[in-house]
Amino acid sequence: MKHYSEEDLIAYQMGESSEARSIGEHLEQCAECATLAESVAQTLRVFSAEPVPMRTPVDMDLSWQRLRGNLAVLEAAPKKKRWLSLWMWPAAGAFAAAVIMVAVGLRMHHVPNTGGAQETATQRASVTDALKSLVGRHQQAHPINGHGPLTDVPSDDPQISAHLDSAERLLTTVNHEEGPLDEATRAQAHDLLLKNAVYTQTARDRGDLAEAVVLDNLGRVLIGLDHAPETPKSTWQLRLEMNTDGLLLDLRVLRQNDEHGSSR
């Protein structure tokens, strides 16, 4: 007797099998396959039971406040315009012809000067390179719309990546918690603060100003956490500060830069 594989029986129990009828008939006759099919069904039943926590209106308000702090004001994407309307083409053609004629006329009266020409060409090339560099920087794909650190260059230092990850988790925890900070969180903030000073200096020395700025902001918040008085109000202010500054978002962008960099 031909038996069905475990995968066939899983597909059957999940309603994904194209041979449902023949498998059903087989299961009535084959105790071995029926046992396996029942085991699959039992597994599926066990993993169906977990309830999802309900979101109360208070939870929703908190989620909204947290999200809103990270929202930058959007600008509508510019509409694509036709470069030139049809009626403008003849005028543009006439204008181009006039420019060419003037250029040719000037060329005919121009006395060649080899050294000067070379210098001018060099100057033009350097200006062009500078412009290309500026335009290139401006056109670099940026992960966040009008927000976040102005870089998508990954950090080469795995320790900084780990530091960013730890800092992000700490800030996320602080953002989720209510009331004064516990000892463990303070200790972690203190530890990160010490490392942060070193990494900020490293980023500056390396010339990575975008990362240095984010680490600098992080240091400011970590100092606040390390020295936060044990009152609920003070940590609430810190959370608010983190949201408004978008520091968490900046950290995520830097970390994602690193992730993308390492996956390339």
Added chain:
Amino acid sequence: MEKAEKEAIRRVIAGDRDAYRVLMDRHYAAVFRISFRITGNEADAEEAAQESFLRAYNKLPEFRQDAAFGTWVTRIAMNTAMNLVERRNRDLSVYAPRVSDEVGEGTVQVASHRAGPERALLDMETATLRHAAMASLTPMERTAFTLRHMEEVGMAEIAEALGVPVNSAKQAVFRAVAKLRRALEPVAGGMR
């Protein structure tokens, strides 16, 4: 897409951040639910939901309004939550305590109210095994399985959200079920 959502999107793109609350109120619960299924804990589900809505917000000017915002943001959530699980798996020191915390808090609803001590112990063991079994799945398997089995999302939609062929999504689901079944074998006899 509903008129109210279209209007909210128009206002957000025009610079009114608060109009985004309309979209969040309508779809946050669904996004949180999907994120919870994939991440398996409330804190990560909240983080994934936040990140999904933030990503959707930043891409809103490019959003084609012939599609439903809810479907779009849910797809973003599937991917975001899966990435978060990958990140957590890389850092076992963070992930492991969460699993035990959850079990300790009794979030798994297996135990019966009238269960005796032996049954309760068995249920606790089952819950621990369940979490361990889920943690042993790859992020792709976990995501595909939870979406298909717990949320009843179609294979085609799962495949599209995860950026893989339909057959790969199916294989991920089947592999997940096979792994889970084996992981539960130690208590399977006791549960019958």
